[in-house]
Amino acid sequence: xxxxxxxxxxxxxxxxxxxxxxxxxxxxxxxxxxxxxxxxxxxxxxxxxxxxxxxxxxxxxxxxxxxxxxxxxxxxxxxxxxxxxxxxxxxxxxxxxxxxxxxxxxxxxxxxxxxxxxxxxxxxxxxxxxxxxxxxxxxxxxxxxxxxxxxxxxxxxxxxxxxxxxxx
Amino acid sequence: xxxxxxxxxxxxxxxxxxxxxxxxxxxxxxxxxxxxxxxxxxxxxxxxxxxxxxxxxxxxxxxxxxxxxxxxxxxxxxxxxxxxxxxxxxxxxxxxxxxxxxxxxxxxxxxxxxxxxxxxxxxxxxxxxxxxxxxxxxxxxxxxxxxxxxxxxxxxxxxxxxx
Numbered sequence: 001x002x003x004x005x006x007x008x009x010x011x012x013x014x015x016x017x018x019x020x021x022x023x024x025x026x027x028x029x030x031x032x033x034x035x036x037x038x039x040x041x042x043x044x045x046x047x048x049x050x051x052x053x054x055x056x057x058x059x060x061x062x063x064x065x066x067x068x069x070x071x072x073x074x075x076x077x078x079x080x081x082x083x084x085x086x087x088x089x090x091x092x093x094x095x096x097x098x099x100x101x102x103x104x105x106x107x108x109x110x111x112x113x114x115x116x117x118x119x120x121x122x123x124x125x126x127x128x129x130x131x132x133x134x135x136x137x138x139x140x141x142x143x144x145x146x147x148x149x150x151x152x153x154x155x156x157x158x159x160x161x162x163x164x165x166x167x168x
Numbered sequence: 169x170x171x172x173x174x175x176x177x178x179x180x181x182x183x184x185x186x187x188x189x190x191x192x193x194x195x196x197x198x199x200x201x202x203x204x205x206x207x208x209x210x211x212x213x214x215x216x217x218x219x220x221x222x223x224x225x226x227x228x229x230x231x232x233x234x235x236x237x238x239x240x241x242x243x244x245x246x247x248x249x250x251x252x253x254x255x256x257x258x259x260x261x262x263x264x265x266x267x268x269x270x271x272x273x274x275x276x277x278x279x280x281x282x283x284x285x286x287x288x289x290x291x292x293x294x295x296x297x298x299x300x301x302x303x304x305x306x307x308x309x310x311x312x313x314x315x316x317x318x319x320x321x322x323x324x325x326x327x328x329x330x331x
Contacts (some may be wrong), residue, residue: 153300153316
């Protein structure tokens with residue numbers, strides 16, 4: 001089911017946290033705090049509040065996800081929800097597929113706020129960029145992007161999201 | 169094999185299992201079991217459902233909303249292998265170790281993983297997970313387990329909704 005979401009997806013911004021290191025923008029090892037911001041206002045019908053978001057980000061070569069050194073799973077905080085009024089109401093599920101020499105990696109996640117996302121909430125996605133790689137916004141593909149509201153509980157698939165990658 | 173007409177449903181059953189129910193007046197039933205699956209038809213003016221095949225084990229009849237049969241409610245109905253029919257509410261409980269009847273975080277996690285494609289739900293789990301959307305405060309299964317179901321199960325876990 002597709003909602004009337006064209007034009008509203010410009011609010012979906014993906015900025016990346018790059019691997020720590022020194023250097024200027026675009027240079028190897030430059031570190032930048034990055035946020036994925038999903039503006040909830042307007043994505044669903046008036047009066048409906050988003051309670052669940054899921055999406056998959058295709059990661060271009062050189063872009064990886066910080067892993068927990070023990071579990072080898074995405075580290076705590078790779079996907080974080082900022083702004084929720086009650087963190088205890090927030091749940092997430094993250095799946096990371098590491099890139100190979102020939103295939104891109106991917107980060108798929110589902111974030112739920114049982115009380116609903118407020119207009120100022122956003123999702124932070126932390127990624128690492130291997131030295132020598134300089135990804136740009138068009139290198140990141142978004143798929144399986146859907147939201148659901150806490151009133152009608154209907155999954156709304158969002159097609160053709162607008163992605164902005166802020167690397168600095 | 170024995171065949172028994174059940175309202176507008178005809179189930180061909182193995183000799184070791186029996187399923188029965190009172191007459192039904194609604195169409196578009198969805199029948200699912202470990203060995204039978206069929207989609208609902210849309211013709212409400214005639215017997216809209218015919219399932220032929222082995223039906224040993226657990227068979228679940230899911231009537232559409234508004235079913236008026238005296239033998240069934242709008243909640244899914246499960247038929248046991250012994251022939252007893254009993255209501256099986258869609259409650260969001262997916263964890264086989266959860267016997268409380270109320271979903272827990274483990275059930276929400278199972279639903280999350282299923283929607284993310286990391287595990288496959290059994291037919292009975294699908295029935296229990298298909299809770300969304302709500303209509304008049306009660307589950308109105310839409311035939312699929314998706315993000316809305318996960319959200320609703322989670323909200324029930326944290327007591328923000330109940331049914």
